[in-house]
Amino acid sequence: MELTLRFFANFREAVGQKTLEREYEDDTTVGEVLESLTEEYHDLDFFEDGDLRPQLSIMRNGKDVVHIDGRETSLSDGDRLSIFPPVAGG
Secondary structure, three states: OEEEEEEOOHHHHHHOOOEEEEEOOOOOEHHHHHHHHHHHOOOOOOEEOOEEOOOOEEEEOOEEHHHOOHHHOEOOOOOEEEEEOOOOOO
């Protein structure tokens, strides 16, 4: 299946571009995609104690995966995964 991966802020800098088109096996989960990205881009850090870092926003087609199945959220051909780093401010 083909996915569109979109990166924001410092994640975009780490990857070197805003958008990637990637092929993955059917039944791939959000966690598996993020693990593969971590292996490829060593500056990316999506996990804490084996789960998604709580400050991240990972969106599948505009809906936060934390409200679906977290890292176990399934993906389908044509899905768009948007990855936002933690945001601080005040």
